[in-house]
Amino acid sequence: MNSSNRRSGQLHVVTAIIVLAGLAAIIFAFVSNASPYGTFADARRSGGNSIHVAGELLKETLDIDARHGILRFAMKDEKGEQMTVEYTGAPPSSLSEATRVVAIGGVKNGVFHSDKLLLKCPSRYEAKAKTVKR
């Protein structure tokens, strides 16, 4: 093997190492900083404020304070735990149709405070669900 070929081979190895290191860094950056999905118990434990909790919206508990932009409802997570969710923002459309909700936020004083809701409506239709942000 001449020196040119050897140099070329070494260059390929270095390039491969750099590419793999770059990929690993990107995967680590995304996975370690992505917002987790969990239950109310997970949200209580982590103390974070960007936990995604998916669950059933209990419609009979819906309480809208439109003047102050606050929406309260009880939600049952996947483990069956029920907690009051307090959403700050304008009341989303399709709320009356929504059956499944993903609330994004964190637990404080026994209430799940959220500033973003993802509503899933029963599909007569099959289209965009609503994302609501404060």
Next chain:
Amino acid sequence: MNFPGIAGWPDAPGWAIFVGQLGRALVIGSVGAYLLAVFAWLIQARRPSLEKWGKIAFWAGSLALWGTIVCLGALFVGEQFEFNYVRNGIQAGLEIKYRIAAIWAHQEGSFLLWACTSALFGVLAAPKTGICRRWFTIGYSTFLASIGGILAYETPFKLDPLIHGRILLPPNGAGLTPALQNYWVVIHPPTIFMGFGSLTVLFCWALAALLTPGARDWVKGVRPWALVSLAVLGLGLCMGGFWAYETLGWGGFWAWDPVENVSFVPWMFVATLVHGIIVQTARGSWVRANLLLGGLPFLAFVYGTFLTRSGMYADVSVHSFAQMNSVALKILIGFLGLAMLGFLGIWAWRSSSLARGGPIPPKAKGPNREAFYRLGTVVLAGIGVATAIGMSVPLIMALGGQKAKVVEERLYHQVLGWFVVPMLILMAVAPFVSWRGLPWRELGARILNAFSFAVLVAGASLFVARSPSWGVGLAGDERVNFAFGTTIPTVVWIGILLFLCAFTALANLQRLAEHWRKSKMGVGGFVSHLGVATVLAGLALSRGFERKETVVLQEDAPAQALGYLISYRSRTADDMTDRDNKVIFDVAGPSGGFEARPGLYYTGVEEGQPSPMVWPHIERGLSHDMYFTLHPPQFDLWEQPIQLKPGQTINQDGITATFEHLTMKGQPGQMGTQFGALMKFKTQRGAFETQPTLEITPKGLHPHLARIDQDLIVSLQAVDPATRSATVQVHFAKPLYPVDLFYKPMTILVWLGAGILTFGGLLTAAYRRPARAKAADAAKEAA
């Protein structure tokens, strides 16, 4: 199935049943034709006469696919609700443009559209592939046969035998979701699917070049197709952003949603390929890399399609995805696995032989264009790969047996920022560098003008934007997160981005002016870069300097937001189910005002489940947009009716209510008899006594509202004679209108940049047609 009123439904018309059967047969026919094309081209090497049959079969398969979409369109236009897909897609009386658009509003139709656009590009490109045609057609036909297979299992022509095998025509369908009834649903999906269809050409051409000896020059033929793909897919992406901006009401163009990323990742890989092709054409190098890059956009799109259709993203996307039929999903996974492993395997097998024997380009000295392109392609591919990783996080977590996680918009910005900054620098500097290389000092002198002007433009823009008279005034304490917990002030970050965009735009404008004298058609690349810089500047400014305020107003109670006084005026329709209804607000500002006309109407009224639909109003201007989002009006202070026993007092939502006792005028059971609930309220305005009633009418019980004070009214919903209790609900006397008002500076740049980008791409594609390119090369040689 159980439908009310089914006995009165007529039999489905014979023509529709025939068209449905024809559509089904055409899908199966297309699979057969494409398999025949595969077979004919496979053995064509031994029997050249079969080449003709291979071509005919490929055309026949494509005609069958187009016939299928025509059949489906006929069923939609004819409102043939006996077909499941039509019934779930539209309602009777829908405008014809939406009936046609409903073809691709659901899963089966979007697959059909993908197949049709792919087939269109296939028949157009196949004759241009030269010696690659055999393997090109084999790959292409295999793909289209797979999609045909999916459509055969997940057919849009499924009928329901409703009574004893009879096919009846229901009078109505579930309807096209109101959120989709917008002109963008008519033009955006066909445009972006044209882009997706074009990716198949790049993939199959690259595959064919790998399998065809002596096909190193495939890039010359594929170049205009790659450019068309880049331009059309880019246009489709921009249209998707405009659609979101105009309808979703959150004031943004792009949210890094999985469905957006499925289009964005292939687009970045096509951009990488286009730059790789330039190097191969000019220098003869990058042969292996370009073959890989030819296949990646299509593979990335099929992978993204699998992710979004697998049901894995049910909770992490703003889009609802129907889960695929399991057999259809298996076909898609099978095709994805075959294409990915097959393509990458063949590429790995052939790359060592492709590496040998190519021309060795002369070495360049100093900074040179090839080195800049190399860096540029790494950065472009890096953006694509990083986005693909971001959208794969739910899959990565699932494979690792971990709980699901989702990557949010801010995290994409944090990670991709590391690629966007070098990308803009390279886009600004690379046009000044030659293939032979030049000293750094000379390069510095060349870029000095654009650099200096960019500093001036960015500084002046920030100065203007920060001026309170422009209403932007970003809070000084807002910061942007970077890696390792570091942050910088948002205004500094926006300033850096603005400078880089200005630098890129000015540098490419300068090169465009210099190049214009030599070749007017050859400036497409500079135009495209100008478009990218303009779009990015628009996105950075309109999002970075965005201001927003949320207020609640009533008919006689205006509210102030961002220095504007917002007053309710009227609405355009009495019927609140009229989808053209607009609520009119007067928005008065210090330097003029405007009339905001957001849309508001209700669906589901007949079913007793009214659901509001709202559309934002956008007041467009040269310097900024005022984005007016109306949220659903609120009518009820008490969200639910409350049952009260005589003498019971409750405190609810800031008022105290006491139910005294029931009253009655008339005889029980007689028309005109009124039941009343004598009630006392304590509100912020004082103490009040009132009596809502419920009257027996021929149409049932009719509530008469009673006023509490000037803000509130109460309705009696039901009475219980046994317990003498009353069910009441308190409402607002006039509805509350929650409004978000956004100030979005320089959004015009996003529109302008998208247009420039598309024009540049198409201009380059036209310039790089092989015939023209040959003529240009000949002219160069003669010179």
